[in-house]
Amino acid sequence: MVSPHPSLPPLDLVAAGLVTVTNSFGTKTAPLLEAVSKNFVVVEPYLMGVVQGLVTAARRSQDVPQRLQNSANMNWESSWLGDRCYGPPLMNMVKHWFSVHEPLWPYEEVEED
Secondary structure (H helix, E strand, C coil), X not given: CCCCCCXXXXXXXXXXXXXXXXXXXXXXXXXXXXXXXXXXXXXXXXXHHHHHHHHHHHHHCCCHHHHHHHHHCCXXXXXXXXXXXXXXXXXXXXXXXXXXXXXXXXXXXXXXX
């Protein structure tokens, strides 16, 4: 994906244990993405970089146990409530906002767990 955002499909693919070729772009660096998952093969967004990445991915795809281990060790938030995602600070802010503002549409009360 030649974009500043890696999009979600590559993240889904590495989480599923697939070796995934993606390009670097700006702050989307090889060290950053490889810290998320060793199933990433990060290349420069040029023809030869992509070709070399595909060769590397084809070779690494043969090691299924390693791919699954990389998937299990993925360093990515898997819960929308985690500190790296929305977490308690945002949820508290949203609850406060709704406590002092009228809702935009009718809603039903929801019991918390």
